Amino acid sequence: MSNNHHMTAPVAEVSLPHVNLDDLIVCLKYYVDEEVAHIRIKDQAICTTCDPKPCLAFCPAHVFETDRQGRVMVSYQACVECGSCRIACPFRNVDWRLPRGGYGVAYKYG
Amino acid sequence: MGRLTFDAIVVGAGPAGVAAALTMARGGLKVIIIERGRFAGAKNLFGGVFYTHALADVLPDYWERKPPFERPVTEQGYWMLSPDSVIRVMHKSERYRKEPADAYTVLRARFDPWFAEQAVKAGALLITRTTVTRLLKDERERVIGVDTDRPEGSVYAPVVIIAEGVNNLLTRQAGLIASDLPPTHVALAVKEYINLPAKELQARFGLSGPHEGVAIDVFGDVTLGLPGTGFIYTDQSGISIGVGMLLDEFITHRLRPYQVLERFKNHPVIRPYLEGGEVREYGAHLIPEMGYDRMPKLAGDGVMVAGDAAGMVDALHREGTNLAITAGRAAGETTLAAHQQGDFSAAFLNRYRRTLEDSFVLKDMKQYRRMTDFLESSPQFMGTYVNLLNEAALRYFTAHGIPKREMEHDILKMVRERRSFTGVAWDMLKLMRAMRG
Numbered sequence: 249m250s251n252n253h254h255m256t257a258p259v260a261e262v263s264l265p266h267v268n269l270d271d272l273i274v275c276l277k278y279y280v281d282e283e284v285a286h287i288r289i290k291d292q293a294i295c296t297t298c299d300p301k302p303c304l305a306f307c308p309a310h311v312f313e314t315d316r317q318g319r320v321m322v323s324y325q326a327c328v329e330c331g332s333c334r335i336a337c338p339f340r341n342v343d344w345r346l347p348r349g350g351y352g353v354a355y356k357y358g
Numbered sequence: 359m360g361r362l363t364f365d366a367i368v369v370g371a372g373p374a375g376v377a378a379a380l381t382m383a384r385g386g387l388k389v390i391i392i393e394r395g396r397f398a399g400a401k402n403l404f405g406g407v408f409y410t411h412a413l414a415d416v417l418p419d420y421w422e423r424k425p426p427f428e429r430p431v432t433e434q435g436y437w438m439l440s441p442d443s444v445i446r447v448m449h450k451s452e453r454y455r456k457e458p459a460d461a462y463t464v465l466r467a468r469f470d471p472w473f474a475e476q477a478v479k480a481g482a483l484l485i486t487r488t489t490v491t492r493l494l495k496d497e498r499e500r501v502i503g504v505d506t507d508r509p510e511g512s513v514y515a516p517v518v519i520i521a522e523g524v525n526n527l528l529t530r531q532a533g534l535i536a537s538d539l540p541p542t543h544v545a546l547a548v549k550e551y552i553n554l555p556a557k558e559l560q561a562r563f564g565l566s567g568p569h570e571g572v573a574i575d576v577f578g579d580v581t582l583g584l585p586g587t588g589f590i591y592t593d594q595s596g597i598s599i600g601v602g603m604l605l606d607e608f609i610t611h612r613l614r615p616y617q618v619l620e621r622f623k624n625h626p627v628i629r630p631y632l633e634g635g636e637v638r639e640y641g642a643h644l645i646p647e648m649g650y651d652r653m654p655k656l657a658g659d660g661v662m663v664a665g666d667a668a669g670m671v672d673a674l675h676r677e678g679t680n681l682a683i684t685a686g687r688a689a690g691e692t693t694l695a696a697h698q699q700g701d702f703s704a705a706f707l708n709r710y711r712r713t714l715e716d717s718f719v720l721k722d723m724k725q726y727r728r729m730t731d732f733l734e735s736s737p738q739f740m741g742t743y744v745n746l747l748n749e750a751a752l753r754y755f756t757a758h759g760i761p762k763r764e765m766e767h768d769i770l771k772m773v774r775e776r777r778s779f780t781g782v783a784w785d786m787l788k789l790m791r792a793m794r795g
Contacts, residue, residue: 350487358466
């Protein structure tokens with residue numbers, strides 16, 4: 249009973265507006281831990297072979313970016329600690345911890 | 359130096375943790391709440407509609423304590439959005455206008471500190487800026503305390519209540535849940551808080567003053583027709599607007615959450631409401647939607663889990679904080695009883711689960727146990743049907759010299775083309791099954 253082909257407006261055809269995420273991030277209050285990164289890539293070799301690299305898209309703070317060698321760079325400073333990458337990395341290659349007490353994002357409205 | 363010992367430890371100063379701490383402190387227990395944020399609520403974000411019934415149970419005089427609510431919800435309903443149209447089904451009633459109201463819009467970084475303060479007033483000790491790194495167990499695997507990231511930061515108690523939120527690291531360490539939530543059972547929501555002068559806001563939403571507010575859930579084009587919802591809630595002088603979808607949808611369709619939200623904000627129906635507003639904050643949060651069948655065990659030896667960490671969310675009715683508060687209170691009451699009996703075993707603490715089974719918390723969770731699977735397996739509910747309804751409405755409301763009989767025929771033909779009649783019948787059956795439990 250596969251009904252899925254009845255979907256209208258195929259997602260691939262929808263054009264999404266450009267967003268300058270920095271404009272959004274700038275209104276957030278962060279207490280950045282300069283000593284300890286709470287997100288790390290466990291094994292860069294896995295990322296270089298990961299083709300879809302979904303983390304580049306789903307992360308709501310665009311913490312993940314690739315460099316020229318195809319390695320994944322982590323800007324943990326912008327993280328809002330939602331935890332998506334922890335469970336959505338297809339290779340479970342993200343070492344995600346809670347920031348140390350008091351560090352990280354601090355919502356003013358929430 | 360002696361060990362730092364309490365009657366109970368609560369991990370997390372959100373609604374579940376604070377309700378538990380408040381209940382226990384009032385019962386005379388020595389309670390510590392450990393919170394990793396700089397203040398209670400610093401890490402918390404939700405849509406936000408807050409239901410007061412659970413709060414009244416744990417804090418009967420809450421109204422006199424002046425909770426920082428935004429606006430009472432006096433009008434609520436659904437907007438079904440197609441790419442260029444909307445069908446609005448809204449309910450407004452004089453009966454929503456009472457004080458205190460059943461539901462208020464809330465901003466968590468304002469509300470949670472107030473709620474935590476009530477637990478502190480009752481005698482609980484709130485320690486912020488402190489991350490719990492692991493549970494401490496004895497040789498028989500009973501939980502006996504927690505380790506924190508403070509120097510010599512171990513704290514001991516015969517009961518630990520885990521209210522750590524959706525990132526359930528401790529719940530896993532406690533062995534209450536076997537595996538992480540898969541991206542198919544958790545939603546990712548992004549939200550903006552947009553500032554707008556109260557008068558302007560009231561004029562746009564047809565509100566007569568600060569004692570009125572609107573809560574709108576939006577379906578259809580807001581999520582590109584994928585399973586998920588958008589929302590628009592009026593705050594005191596601002597709008598909370600956001601979009602949530604299963605994390606798996608973002609992965610499969612390679613969507614950037616903030617772009618989906620921006621597209622929603624730019625929709626011709628939505629944009630006029632936001633015009634001239636200033637984005638004051640952007641944020642994101644996960645919502646556990648694992649449903650009744652995949653919830654963790656709620657109690658173990660010396661440990662209980664409540665709130666998002668336990669998957670206590672009714673996504674269909676956008677309820678969560680009220681489930682969390684009710685669960686926190688039940689966990690607190692169970693701890694009081696455990697101290698009286700001197701029994702902190704899983705068997706005794708499982709009373710907590712039985713209390714929740716008799717309450718709306720697990721009854722509702724059980725009734726809607728198939729909801730997540732249903733939406734996943736029937737994506738046409740958000741796309742095809744919403745678009746169909748909008749196009750049928752357009753034909754129905756337009757006079758263009760075509761006999762009405764023909765128009766009815768056209769609408770039926772449209773339904774048949776987009777989703778066969780048997781398909782529709784199947785979908786309705788499945789929906790009924792998902793709703794009735």
